[in-house]
Structures are given as C-alpha cells and as structure tokens.
Amino acid sequence: MIKTGPITGTFIDEITYDIPSSNWSREQWKKDLDYMQEIGIDTVIFIRGGLGNRSIFPSKVLGTPYEDDFAGFIFEETSKRNMKVIFGLYISNINWNGGDDETEYRINKPFIDEVVSRYGDYPSFYGWYIPHETCCRHNNFEKIVLNMSKMCKDKTPEKKVLISPFFKSHICAPKTFMTPKEHYEEWDALFDYAGKDVDFCAFQDGSAYMEDMEEFFIYTEKVCKKHNIEHWVNVETFERDVRKMYYPITFGVLKRKLDMHAKYADKMITFEFSHFLSPQSIYPSAHNLNNLYKEYYLK
Secondary structure, three states: OOOOOOEEEEEEOOOOOOOOOOOOOHHHHHHHHHHHHHOOOOEEEEOOOEEOOEEOOOEOOOOEOOOOOHHHHHHHHHHHOOOEEEEEOEEOOOOHHHHOHHHHHHHHHHHHHHHHHHHOOOOOEEEEEOOOOOOOOOOOHHHHHHHHHHHHHHHOOOOEEEEOOOOOOOOOOOOOOOOHHHHHHHHHHHHHHHOOOOOEEEEEHHHOOHHHHHHHHHHHHHHHHHOOOEEEEEEEOEEEEEOOEEEEOOHHHHHHHHHHHOOOOOEEEEEOHHHHOOOOOOOHHHHHHHHHHHHHHOO
C-alpha cells in the first residue's frame, strides 16, 4: 500500500514558460511518475495544454504539428498507474490578450474537442484546468471562468473543473491589496456569477505572506463551501523571494505551511513536484527536500 503524505497532486509545467526545461527522456518521466506515487501523489495537472504557438501535443487547432505528443505519453503512463490527469486549456499569453476573452473562447472550443477526440478514452482523464490565473474580477476573469467551465462541462459533463488563482495581497498588489474579508466578498461575488461549473479551487499559498496566509485561507474555505466548491490548496514548493528566481523551498517553511493547511484543505496540490520536490530534479536541493519530506511524513 502506498503511504500518503499531505501533498497528493502536482502541476506539470511542460510548456516551461516560467521555469527551465529539465529535458528529460521518457524513461526519466516514467521515473518521476513513480516518485510522485511513492509519496502518495495521485493527481497530475497540466498547467496549460497550449500557450501562444506552443503545445503539449501536435495540435491541428493550434497549428503545432512540430510538437511531440507529451500529453499522450502522460495519459498512457498515468492510466497504467491509476493516477488522474487534469488537462490545462489553451491560453494565448499570460495576460490573455489584455482581457480579450473572446479570442480565448474561439480557440479553446475546438481545442477542447480535439483533446477529447485524442485522449477522451484514457481512464486517467479526470478533468480540466483553466490556466488563466488572477486574483479578482480583473481582465474579464469572471467571464473566462464562467464560459470556459461551461465549455468543458458541455463537452464532458462528467469531468471536473479546477482553477488556481492567487491572492490580491501585499505581495501581489502592494498598493491595491485586499484584506482577507474583502477577498471573501470579492470571491463570493465572482462565484455567484461564474462558479456554477467550477468543482475545485486551489489558491496559490505563496501569494500571501506567512503571517496573513491562514486568515486568507480561512475566508477562502468559507466562500468555497458557500458555493459548493471543493477547497484545495496549491502549496508552492518553490521560494518566491530568492532573487526573483525559482528554487526549492526550505523544508521548515514547507512543513509549517502543510501543518497550517491541514486544518482546512480538502486536497493539497503543489507547483510543482518535478522541479522542486523530485529526487531527480535539476536542483540538488530538491533531492534533499524530497528526503526530508519522506523522512518526516512517510516513516
């Protein structure tokens, strides 16, 4: 029987927009899925299926015949391991055209059809991730959530929909930050408008300072429960404030966050295992973090 640590899901960032590519072989990716399972991870989330002119499979819709079928490989290997896959949708750019939501719908509708046509029969295909991340009703985000989630449910009503926003905190908006109570009011209104087809919401914990984090999540759990959305937590295993470069977090900070989130999280996922918590990461300190995590949580 697989022992389970607190973290049971992870993103996979294979568009590699904001972190370096590991340039792993298929055998190394198979090993990484095994390492995930070793600590109890049962869910992997493609953070995005396409970004601009890049994709994780050769897509006719996106015009990317040159891409390798990484998505198919992961679907096949996760199906063998009884793991779940949540598939990230297409995003035109990180700012999604400055709020041009119509372009996102126009491309994502046939993109969803293409993904289902290619991978819909894999038993590991569990749901969809909306990769448009923000903190509030900004850049037409509420319309994105409403319409993207509806497109997913119209095509695959049995599959789940996940979002992973960030807090409008002192870190992310030092001049226009919201208090935790204002955060609750903002997301109460947003979910009233757009939450009907959202199943899981996983706020990024590193987007709030540690001293504010628990209060933000208490209010987040409250608003999720009000709208019948499972309250997940995106536990960041990277350090945000080390020279603006991403390195694995210290175990002490990770443990403090995990102990805090255990009070209110329905599920803890991370961004992300392969770079920051894997024993074969390109960062040696991730190997050590993996050892410390297993020693503390799995023995």
